[in-house]
Amino acid sequence: MKIGIVGGTGDIGEGIAVRLSPLYEVIIGSRDEGKAAEAGQCCADLLKARGISCTCSGVSNQQAVDEADVVILAIPFRHLEPTLGDLTGFKNKIVVSPVNPMDKRDFFTFIPPAEGSAALMAKRLLPTGTRLVTAFNTVAANRWKAVDEELDYAIPVCSDDQEAKATVMGIINRISKLKAFDAGPLAASPMVECITPLLLNIARFNKMKDVGIRFV
Amino acid sequence: MKIGIVGGTGDIGEGIAVRLSPLYEVIIGSRDEGKAAEAGQCCADLLKARGISCTCSGVSNQQAVDEADVVILAIPFRHLEPTLGDLTGFKNKIVVSPVNPMDKRDFFTFIPPAEGSAALMAKRLLPTGTRLVTAFNTVAANRWKAVDEELDYAIPVCSDDQEAKATVMGIINRISKLKAFDAGPLAASPMVECITPLLLNIARFNKMKDVGIRFV
Incomplete structure (x- = not known):
């Protein structure tokens, strides 16, 4: 399975690439x-230094969509609409939104678009037949990148496509x-996306770092 | 410290009473x-059978407010406005809202009032000077009541009154x-209140029971 990361040179994208590329072919x-080629090399070097082999290359966002079976939209909310407007070829692909629409004032707050969530906005912007999944929202970039440390968190996943959900x-x-x-x-994705600003508040007001969740 | 539970004969209220009455005077x-007197006796009997002493009595909602230092609003969202309309004497009291405005259709969903959350609606309904705190939202009624089992969960707490927050x-x-x-x-309470419908969805779609959260 090939996994493409749109926006893969951002913090979250790089972190996800480091974790996924030993398991899947990552683009x-x-x-x-x-920058994409550099990020791919950087990811490969980081893992090679630890004796881990991986498949990781850098391409354009459009190529990442075209070549992948699963596309992860690792972009900030403000880039979601313009990025999806620039790209084509999503139809029938599994597309994962880890996007959290939020704002920071005195504290972090969930600011959803009119559709109710970033994933529901993506649904409007993407062609019918795109197999959209909300996932990977709640793990901090620093945790993804800390390749020597275990990630022991819960990840809630939403989708209307049961097979795509099971794959993710x-x-x-x-x-x-x-x-x-x-x-x-x-339609339940607003409740997933609003966990991230909550976790950022928990970190901030309790002097913690990179807080995640578990369901128990 | 005296803790009054408005709506203390409901599932959540009874459960909280069982956990708090060995530690504080609970009304x-x-x-x-x-019904309140019965619930008080029932709570005392349950604990006595386990060799635990407690202070727990049943009164009217108004007495629970009047006599308590901390008042917990253990009522469903649909009762929040009428109940607060019927009661007086909240000024200068610490008032805890564990209320989650939500609806169940094919799945549970967060349906906040115009103010953004139940706690922010309570703020509008309560007199200026009420020391409002959002807390106790995310633990299932069955868990509160399972007095022989530990509760090992995170509870997020919101308030504009730092002293009241620290007390709770x-x-x-x-x-x-x-x-x-x-x-x-x-103002961050919407992100706390919407955890509960998320947890109910997690329970439902993963065949789990009484799911809670931890921050790690």
Whole structure:
């Protein structure tokens, strides 16, 4: 299975690439192909130094979509609409949204678009037949990147496509100690996306770092 | 410290009473004083059978407010506005909202009032000077009541009154293995209240029971 990461040179994208590339063929996409190639090399070097072999290359965002079976949209919310407007070829692909629409003032707050969530906005922007899944929202970039440390968190997953949901849950359950949980249909994604600003508040007000969740 | 539970004969109220009455003087309030007295006796008997002494009595909701230092609003969201309309005497009291405005269709969903959360609606309904705190939202009624089992969950707490917040966090941290986390000001309460419908979805779609959260 090939996994493409749109926005793969950002913090979250790089971190996810490091965790996924020992398990799957990962294609890091970027608006800047040079940066993508660098990120791919950087990921491969990081893992090689630890004796871990991986398959990781850098391409354009469009190539990452075209070549992948599963596309992860590792972009900030403000880039979601323009990025999806620039790209084509999503139809029939599994597309994962880890996007959290939020704002920081005195504290972090969930600011959903009119559709109710970033994933539901993506649904409007993507062609019919795109197999959209909400996942990977709640793990901090620093945790993804800390390749020497286990990830022992819950990841809630939403989708209206049961097969796509099962595929993404399978991917999650192969990464470190991550545990995927079915959080219902895509319409339930607002409740998943708003966990991240909550976790950022918990970190901030309790002097913690990179807080994640478990369901018990 | 006296803790009054408005709506103390409901599932959540009874469960909280069982956990708090060995530690604090608990006054269970109800619209029906007879039911409140029964619930108080039931709580005392349950604990006595386990060799645990407690202070727990049943009164009217109004008495529970009048006599308590800390008032917990253990009522469903649909009762929040009418109940607060019927009661007086909240000014300068610490008032805890564990209320989650939600609806169940094919899945559970967060349906906040115009103010953004139940706690922010309570703020509008309560007199200026009420020391409002969001807490106790995310533990299932069955878990509260399972007095022979430890509660090992995180409880996020929001308030604009730092002293009231610290008092409520202190209460939480004395119950079993509960751990209170500062989740910011009252304006951050929507992100706390929407955890509960998420947890109900997680339970439902993963065949789990009474799911809670931990922050790690």
